[in-house]
Structure formats: C-alpha cells, structure tokens
Amino acid sequence: MDPRPPETLGRYRLLSEAPVPGSSKTYRAEDPFLGREVLLKALEAGSAPAERAARFRQEMRLAARLSHPGLFRVLDAGEDGDWLWFAMERLEGRTLRAEMDERKRLPLARALGVLVGILLPLDYLHASQVVHRDVKPENVLLVPCRLEPEGRPVLLDLGIAKDRSDAGRTITRHGERALGSEYYAAPEALADAARATFASDVYSTGVLLYEMLAGRLPVGSNFPALDDCVPDAPCWIQMLFETMHASDERARFAKAGDVLAALREQVSPEAWHATARSGSSPHDPPRSAREWEAARAPGSGRGKTPFWLAWLPGRGRAP
Known part of the structure; x- marks a missing residue:
C-alpha cells in the first residue's frame, strides 16, 4: 500500500x-x-x-x-x-468501464462517438512520438459536455507510456511482458513490452470497440462477428475491427490517424442517413491496412447525423 x-x-x-x-x-x-x-x-x-x-x-x-x-x-x-x-485540472465524469457495466452494449452511434473521442488524443500522442500502452475502459473518463451529455472521452494515465522521442533512454527492459492489461494488449506487447508501437495502441482500441458493441471481449477462436452482435451495424464495421485487431502488426493500421482516416472515408453524413443496408460487402474483407482503400463497402445507418462526424480529420475539430 x-x-x-x-x-x-x-x-x-x-x-x-x-x-x-x-x-x-x-x-x-x-x-x-x-x-x-x-x-x-x-x-x-x-x-x-x-x-x-x-x-x-x-x-x-x-x-x-x-x-x-x-x-x-x-x-x-x-x-x-x-x-x-x-x-x-479537475474533470468530473465516470469511466467508460462504468458505462459499459451499466449498459452492457453501447448503441452503435455512441460506441463510434467514443471510438473517435479516444482516437483523437491517441492520434495526437502518436504524432508526438508517444505510445500509450494501456488503452482500456478503465483509462477513459467520460466528461459531460454540451455536445455530448453522456460524456466526451478523456484518455487517462500516461504512467507506462513509451516516449519514442527519448531514444537515448528507456525504462522498459526488452523481454518484459506487457505492462498494461492483458486482455487489451497486442500480441507483440504481450511477448515483449519494449516492442509496443503505435499499432499496439490501435489493437487495444480495437478490442475496446468490440467490447463496446458486443458486450464481451474478443477472446478465444470463435467469438462472434460484430455484424452478428449489432443488428444495425454497417457493412464496414467488421472490416474496421479486423484491421485494428490483426494479430500481425504489419497487417494492422499503423497508427490512430490511419483509423480516423478510414472512418472519414466510410462514415459520411450521406452514408449515415442511408436507409438501405447492403446485404454483403462487394469486396472481400481487407487483409491488411494497406488493402483498406480497396474495401470501401457502402456504410449505412439510421437517425440523425452524429455530432462526432465533425471531429474526423477534414470535417472540423473536436470541441
């Protein structure tokens, strides 16, 4: 103690x-x-x-x-x-874990809003040469604001972050296992915490996306696809998850900004307003982040345009 x-x-x-x-x-x-x-x-x-x-x-x-x-x-x-x-600064709110425990599964629009709200500071960290290494629901504080009364995400705890700009010194020893939470750690970080990269943060965020939508962790070999868990899931949501969650980091999005760019391509206001859902993607699921550009299945959804669309790169900026 x-x-x-x-x-x-x-x-x-x-x-x-x-x-x-x-x-x-x-x-x-x-x-x-x-x-x-x-x-x-x-x-x-x-x-x-x-x-x-x-x-x-x-x-x-x-x-x-x-x-x-x-x-x-x-x-x-x-x-x-x-x-x-x-x-x-003192911020009031509750953790994403508390919201997930209460709701079990988050509505699609809420889950995507939280995802974008986590990716934005991660993108900033990655641009600043920092790997967070501990993205998990307990480390996301939801702070109520005007645009999102349920809470905008604030990423917590840089206690085990890796500063890649400080190349001359390191605290983590090679061979040391993942310092963060096992269920959210990427395979390369589980094997050697010193190997954690920006793509490792992407993997952790992918686990978090799946858990928000499915109400369970993507563990084992037979966890269900997201489009089986979420009735109104757009066609591309499973592809997005698979490219974030790829075991081989070379097949994964390299950094948070790449995920934001993919979301920008998929989730347009027009796509969100579309009412007809394509029965299947005209493309095979992407096998790597590089192939994502070839997998632009038409998105769909119902309801009003979510406010967080303006947060995506090229559409505005977060409040």
Missing part, C-alpha cells in the same frame, strides 16, 4: 483520495492561492522502487509537454521532500 502524502504538497492542500484510475494515487486538492480544486497525483520516490519513480518522473515530463482536449491538462508540478507530484 502506498504511503499517504502529507497534508500539503507545494502550495496544495490535500482533501481526499480521488477515484481516478492510474498507476499512482490521485487526490482532490485545494489551491488556496487561486481558490480552486485540482487533482494531484503523488508518489513518495524515496520508498518506491527506482523503476516506478523513474516512470512517475517520465509521466510528469510527458504530461507537462502534451496538450490536447482529450488528455488531462497539467497545471503545476514539483518535489516536496521525498514526494514527487503534479497537479492537473
């Missing part, structure tokens, strides 16, 4: 532990100077294993360097005696 921090760290007064998932404890804290509450993540480096303290320092540096609406915003950081800490 981690020791509890002192009552104050830096200028922040700790109030209570916050139910925020992550590799280190997070606390509600008060900033008396600005009169606001923040979230404060803390670790006693003196009593923690050296590797864990190194990961926390890396998380501090990464979080301070990165800035995206789909990530927590860092406000301050410092050291207080043996304690390392950093303060973040």
Whole structure:
C-alpha cells in the first residue's frame, strides 16, 4: 500500500483520495492561492522502487509537454521532500468501464462517438512520438459536455507510456511482458513490452470497440462477428475491427490517424442517413491496412447525423 502524502504538497492542500484510475494515487486538492480544486497525483520516490519513480518522473515530463482536449491538462508540478507530484485540472465524469457495466452494449452511434473521442488524443500522442500502452475502459473518463451529455472521452494515465522521442533512454527492459492489461494488449506487447508501437495502441482500441458493441471481449477462436452482435451495424464495421485487431502488426493500421482516416472515408453524413443496408460487402474483407482503400463497402445507418462526424480529420475539430 502506498504511503499517504502529507497534508500539503507545494502550495496544495490535500482533501481526499480521488477515484481516478492510474498507476499512482490521485487526490482532490485545494489551491488556496487561486481558490480552486485540482487533482494531484503523488508518489513518495524515496520508498518506491527506482523503476516506478523513474516512470512517475517520465509521466510528469510527458504530461507537462502534451496538450490536447482529450488528455488531462497539467497545471503545476514539483518535489516536496521525498514526494514527487503534479497537479492537473479537475474533470468530473465516470469511466467508460462504468458505462459499459451499466449498459452492457453501447448503441452503435455512441460506441463510434467514443471510438473517435479516444482516437483523437491517441492520434495526437502518436504524432508526438508517444505510445500509450494501456488503452482500456478503465483509462477513459467520460466528461459531460454540451455536445455530448453522456460524456466526451478523456484518455487517462500516461504512467507506462513509451516516449519514442527519448531514444537515448528507456525504462522498459526488452523481454518484459506487457505492462498494461492483458486482455487489451497486442500480441507483440504481450511477448515483449519494449516492442509496443503505435499499432499496439490501435489493437487495444480495437478490442475496446468490440467490447463496446458486443458486450464481451474478443477472446478465444470463435467469438462472434460484430455484424452478428449489432443488428444495425454497417457493412464496414467488421472490416474496421479486423484491421485494428490483426494479430500481425504489419497487417494492422499503423497508427490512430490511419483509423480516423478510414472512418472519414466510410462514415459520411450521406452514408449515415442511408436507409438501405447492403446485404454483403462487394469486396472481400481487407487483409491488411494497406488493402483498406480497396474495401470501401457502402456504410449505412439510421437517425440523425452524429455530432462526432465533425471531429474526423477534414470535417472540423473536436470541441
């Protein structure tokens, strides 16, 4: 069990532990100077294993360097005696795991909206040469907003992220098994955590997409196809999942931006409004990300155009 921090760290007064998932404890804290509450993540480096303290320092540096609406915003950081800490904006919401436990299966439009909301910060991380390595429902906070009262996704916990721009040093040892959650880890990361790539994050997000729609994990050899689980699934949804979930990372989308680009091609407002669903795809399912361009089966769906279409590249940007 981690020791509890002192009552104050830096200028922040700790109030209570916050139910925020992550590799280190997070606390509600008060900033008396600005009169606001923040979230404060803390670790006693003196009593923690050296590797864990190194990961926390890396998380501090990464979080301070990165800035995206789909990530927590860092406000301050410092050291207080043996304690390392950093303060973040306080966001209210519940995890995607909580929503999935409540609803079992998410409606198609909601699941695709959450998918896009996760891919956007992942795309930013990948462009910043960062592999998240722990994409899972527990690490997605759903924050209510004007466009999405059910909550827009905010990606949590960079505690085991891999900074590829810091080529001169690494914390993960070759041969070390996956540091994230086994059910969401890509095969190459399960074998060797140091081998995790942007495509490994894509695999994890594909598992998450399947679980949102099917209400179960895609484990074993005979899990059902998504179009058997989701009555109103467009023809391309199974192809998208298979290309995200390919065991061979060379057959997978290489990075989150490639998945967003594929979605942009498939989910147009016109396609979403279409009422006739094609009985089968005129193309064979793509065997690799490279073949995705040849597998543009016509999408379909019902209801109004989802707001998140404007989030896709070339259509606008997230609020």
